Amino acid sequence: MSDPAMSLQEGPPAEQTEPAKDANRSLWGDAWYELKRNPIFWVASTMAIFVILLAVFPFLWTNADPSTCRLANSREKPSADHWFGYTFQGCDMWAKVVYGASKSLAVAALATTFTTIIGITMGTLAGFFPGWVDTIISRVTDIFFGLPFLLGAVVFLQLFQIRNVWTITTVLTLLGWTTLTRIMRGSVLSTKNKDYVDAARALGATNGHIVFKHILPNAIAPVFVLSTIALGGYIGAEATLTFLGVGFQQPNTTWGLLIQEGQPYALQGDPHLLVIPCAFVVVTVLAFILLGDALRDALDPRNR
Amino acid sequence: MGRYLARRLLQFIPVVVGTMFLLHYMTMLSIQFGGDPIRALFGDNPPPAQVIEAMRARFGLDNGCLEQKGNPCVGIFWDRMLQYLQFDFGINFRGREITDLVGERWPVTLRLTLIAIIFETIVGVILGVMAGLRKDKFVDNFVRFSTTLLIAFPTFVFGVIIQVLVALALGDWIKAQDYFPTWFKAMFTPVFLSDYPWLSLVIPGLVLGAFSLAAIARLTRTSLIENLRSDYVRTARAKGLAQRRVIGVHTLRNSLIPVVTYIGIDVGTLLGGALVTERIFNIPGVGGLVFQSVTQKDSTVVIAVVTMLTLVFLTANLIVDVFYAVLDPRIRYE
Amino acid sequence: MTETTIESKRGTENEVLANLPWDANAPLLEVDNLQVEFHTRDGVAKAINGVSFTLDAGETLGILGESGCGKSVTAQAIMGILDIPPAKITGGSIKLNGVDLLQLDEKTRRHVRANKIAIIFQDALSALNPVFTVGWQLAELYRKHSGASRAQAKAKAVDLLKLVRIPAAEQRVNAFPHQFSGGMRQRVMIAMALALEPDIIIADEPTTALDVTVQAQVMQLLADLQKSQNMGLILITHDMGVVADVVDKITVMYAGDAVERADVYQIYERPAHPYTKALLESIPRVDMKGQELAAIKGLPPPLTQLPPGCSFQPRCRFAKDRCTTEDPPLYDVPGNRKSACHYWEEVFNS
């Protein structure tokens, strides 16, 4: 895995060709109109909402307590009563998976929020103020970009003795903000030269007004697309780091830990210990990728 | 071209130093906030204080600035850079030179990443071209569907599942058949075999390249579709050239430019992914070394090896940029 | 590669074309009732609805009309380089010396391009491939169509550059498109069109992307070459001023229709269609300085929803009830002209 958002970036950011005044409204309005008609959007949203509900209200989904485990049940295969079987320690797999969602999703949501905020801020600054502001931000971005995502994350995380949502989020944010910054910068640069921005400037609008009223609403679309996809990517990244032993540790419950725990037993003939948590990771990542794709198609006027 | 190369090289040096410093500073911060890695090494059962002190001194962790939270410790950075320049990357907690450890293992990782790059590029480009040429047809939908699915699989998830499915289930069946040659059986093992240094890396290599394969296929597809609409492709058709030439010469070359750039960035992804793949398939490569050191809490090794890999990544990007200029004259003459 | 193989290759190429039933007495190019549709998500756009004109050797035809009226689509249909789909040619014929190009298979059609009919696009920067040298792109025509060797083809490319008056052609031949100025690039496009000595050149707004001073030079070059090589030239433009000194006759297009056909002096003297009249009135003239330009009010109709009757009627000051219901045919106008207006006499005499 690399920085998830970057690998999925395709082609230049969506160009907005809409005319001046109601450019924003028609861009987002049209996007919503397109989204509504796209069945993939509905499937992906349903999947994403399901996972979010698992994470926020785990107790709604299972009566079993993920921490009451009986060794007697160890590695029990899925059955009619317990569709997902039992883990190695004899815990109910379904309860484990349900309760495992929250930490994974918390890290991903926080990392996405932070990288998006940083990316939009830095990208707008760099795009709007050519000269030394742009130079500094771009060079710093280059430097952070020089550190491969997963390698960097492993180095920093292994130095922490205790790793929790915040340490993992911090590291993911530190290594993940660059792509969004670059995209935002490019998008701002192309929006800045649009006629309606020139017009606003000619009418004596302040920089702040131009940025918030004219540039941001139009330039932000490609960032949202990528952030959505990145959210899925961070779920994968967190699970990967945990699997490598630098993410969450026992006795936490997360999908990455369940996979790590299940891997050796899968090789010995208990594939459900591995496949079930894997399926949850994949479905979640897939949901956000599809959402992002649908959003991109809806926002990209070239596809209309 | 000369001017471009000179400029690119001039940019390269500050980025290398900057990235090295970033790596260093974040390490310092982690130690300052996260605690002493030597103490962590021993867990609940620490040896006498002198032993710890001696070890600290030996690994340069006795520096006072490690106690001051937020201090970038420029002195330590400077010393480190000087050591790196002399190919001195330090020793592990057992006293072995880290360069020796890496020296033993890098050929394996090199082979693994080569397999991945070759596989992902060839298959990715072919899939992308097929999809792009038949936009919205069955092939295109199939490629889009399968690459989306592939991207949704984090490398480690894909790896463990492939290991169970192919290397074990299918592999056991293949091993039971007499008519398959041994080398073929070697390909379907869940672990690395030193007798088959290439073949037993094929499946791990495919796993490693899978994610990027999907990304390359999608990138090629978009870029091809975009170029097929371009004016110069229309010119090529107006010149009465055969369709094969219009696509093969006038469209493909331009479409592959972004793919080349991607492959440069992808070296970073693959080196990170090697950590995962080598752990899953028990491959004694550099990634396996990092993972092993993480488990043993030998952070000196982790930092040193990641530094080396980062340098490899930056150099690969430099090479790709040169290649990029060869492909695109607009860059070359800027 | 030896001379003989060149000849033999050239031979096969010419065979494809030579085997076609050319009719020396037929007009050089005869477009009859051409119809093109685009199948888009918003529905079927009727981009061309029955365009007809003829062109003879040594003649220059101007195609005039507002942006989006279908000039480029017409040109691309003649060249056979429309993207099918979304485009679809639904009717009509395009006859080159009596041979209907629309009936040819793609393989034969391909040889017609560049050998018989060549095109010059509007934006030379995007029309030239950025990753190959100009010389390579010119030489490719000789290598692929006449089987010339690399060296021969390159020598010919230098000759071509000299023909279009590019200074230091021997050096420039190795340069990339982005290293040329706009005017020079357009000359390269002209050279590319001339390379195989075609019978017809279609110039699709060849000068709109250029500075005014350069425009005149490029136009002049094109006109000179056309006269000296006795080619037919189709000059597409939306600028009435450009055509006056160069073209012999004019076809005016509006919303996919050819609404008026006449010789250039006739049109300038007495337009027979309200749209042509309005176009002429919108040309800024020296003696009109300070006066308001009589621009045409309103926009052309969307091609997906053409109104019944005459498509210009909503913007027409001569329009009557009949125009909203009855599609005007091409009426004969004295002087061997045509006009698609029910009330052409009124316009003619106004």
Ligand SMILES: Nc1ncnc2c1ncn2[C@@H]1O[C@H](COP(=O)(O)OP(=O)(O)OP(=O)(O)O)[C@@H](O)[C@H]1O
């Ligand atoms: N690929 C396409 N898909 C859909 N519609 C198209 C396509 N190409 C052209 N059209 C439609 O055909 C109509 C005619 O386009 P065309 O390019 O011929 O205009 P034009 O007269 O050359 O205008 P301009 O002066 O701007 O070059 C346009 O309204 C356009 O919407």
Ligand SMILES: [Mg+2]
């Ligand atoms: Mg046009």
